[in-house]
Amino acid sequence: MFTADRRRLRKPFIGAAALVSAGVLMLAGCSGGDSGGGENPTSLEFLKNAENTTTQPVLDALAAGACEAENEAAPLEVNSIPQAELDAQVQLLATQDGLPPMFSAGGNPAEGAKLWDAGYLVDFDKALTELGVRDKVAEGAVSTIEKLYGGAFNFLPFQYNIEGIFYNKAIFEENGWDVPETWDDLVTVAGEAKAAGLTPFAASGEQGWPLTRLVSGYLFRSLGPDALQKVADGDAKLTDPDYVAAAQAIADLGADGYFGDNVASLDYDAATNEFLTGKAAMIYMGSWLLGNINGDGNQIGADNVGFMKFPAVEGGAGSIDEYPSNVGLPATFNAKTYAADNNVGAWLKCITANYGTEALKQGQITGFISDEPADLPAISQTVADEIASATDSVLWFEALFNAKASSISSTNAALLVTGQLSAEEFMTLVQDALDQG
Numbered sequence: 001m002f003t004a005d006r007r008r009l010r011k012p013f014i015g016a017a018a019l020v021s022a023g024v025l026m027l028a029g030c031s032g033g034d035s036g037g038g039e040n041p042t043s044l045e046f047l048k049n050a051e052n053t054t055t056q057p058v059l060d061a062l063a064a065g066a067c068e069a070e071n072e073a074a075p076l077e078v079n080s081i082p083q084a085e086l087d088a089q090v091q092l093l094a095t096q097d098g099l100p101p102m103f104s105a106g107g108n109p110a111e112g113a114k115l116w117d118a119g120y121l122v123d124f125d126k127a128l129t130e131l132g133v134r135d136k137v138a139e140g141a142v143s144t145i146e147k148l149y150g151g152a153f154n155f156l157p158f159q160y161n162i163e164g165i166f167y168n169k170a171i172f173e174e175n176g177w178d179v180p181e182t183w184d185d186l187v188t189v190a191g192e193a194k195a196a197g198l199t200p201f202a203a204s205g206e207q208g209w210p211l212t213r214l215v216s217g218y219l220f221r222s223l224g225p226d227a228l229q230k231v232a233d234g235d236a237k238l239t240d241p242d243y244v245a246a247a248q249a250i251a252d253l254g255a256d257g258y259f260g261d262n263v264a265s266l267d268y269d270a271a272t273n274e275f276l277t278g279k280a281a282m283i284y285m286g287s288w289l290l291g292n293i294n295g296d297g298n299q300i301g302a303d304n305v306g307f308m309k310f311p312a313v314e315g316g317a318g319s320i321d322e323y324p325s326n327v328g329l330p331a332t333f334n335a336k337t338y339a340a341d342n343n344v345g346a347w348l349k350c351i352t353a354n355y356g357t358e359a360l361k362q363g364q365i366t367g368f369i370s371d372e373p374a375d376l377p378a379i380s381q382t383v384a385d386e387i388a389s390a391t392d393s394v395l396w397f398e399a400l401f402n403a404k405a406s407s408i409s410s411t412n413a414a415l416l417v418t419g420q421l422s423a424e425e426f427m428t429l430v431q432d433a434l435d436q437g
Helices: 006-010 055-064 068-073 083-095 109-117 124-131 139-148 169-175 183-195 209-223 227-233 241-255 268-276 287-293 343-361 378-389 403-417 423-436
Strands: 044-049 076-081 102-104 161-168 199-202 280-286 305-308 323-326 331-333
Touching (some): 044 055, 044 083, 055 076, 055 343, 068 343, 076 083, 083 102, 161 287, 161 378, 169 305, 183 280, 199 268, 209 241, 241 423, 268 287, 280 287, 403 423
Parallel strands (some): 044 076, 199 280
Antiparallel strands (some): 161 280, 161 305
16 A cells, blocks of 8 residues: 655655566467466465465364375475565566476466466366366356456465445444445435535545545446456546546545545554544445454444445446455466366365365455355354355456556545545546657
């Protein structure tokens, strides 16, 4: 998450932000892969980013439990390197034909797509079907992976978050508000919340992305799930009238005071606290917020938190059932060391069949489906049920942007909702950064 210097909020940020790839991946081969051909690995080596502290505990528990036989045949060996070095390391290992059987995605989805195009990754749609466990992965998670990594199911969703609007159930009940299903109804509730002395939407202008998530949410509902893919493909521009209208809808929320008086200086933690102390009626966020909702700092109580889908826009081409989602930093398998009948294949089958259940025992919601009901707080169960039933997904505003455009978007979002940039000016800044590459 990008943290802006508060002093920059006085004028648009248009400085360059460079993200230089750690190396060009010079790969040759067929598109996609699903079978090995080398020796049967005697261990399951897993290269992950050091910042990921959630995946290994689940794998360790599987190695000692449901996957004990697989671990005896090929012991799990986990190696960690800093996230900032992961893309470069994976690229290097690929050029040396030395990728481990299992490894985490880097920070740039485009690099994962290159590996797929070069035949280095397992085709999980084919492999898991052959192994009989394809139904153990939520379709919404698969949809997200396909959108991020070159159109194929080539990574596994060890993390999976859906996004929507968390709301204070007590406040809604006290005021007689139904859960809004349309944008107009949402705006009506926001107006009544402000009149009642509440902040309608807690949001971090300092981080910026919680505001741009609302812009993309409106775009997906008004123009359809491919709205931002069209921008990435050059078939549309953010400066087109229908795209500017989405930014204007969010700017209007700010102009009406629906983000409160201090949105520009509010950071992520402060915005979260505003909601969890009952000062705000709603907050747009991903399911990662469940950790805070179920934590000791929640003064309104976990049972008092509801979750709603981003509402429909009247006459829009999108569906309310398309959740904005992400898969965090997923992992994949090396096609050259995988075979359905070798040790890696056995591990893949066991992980896919059991990861969702074990993760839930540890309080994690993933893109894997659990066999057993978990003793979850009601709000966590609600989100888990939505994940299990979702069949399609959309991404988020900056998902397909280059680094410069992502930085400009997040840094200038507060200016959009405080009226210091018009909707057209904001979208022009971001589009210019996209055009410059």
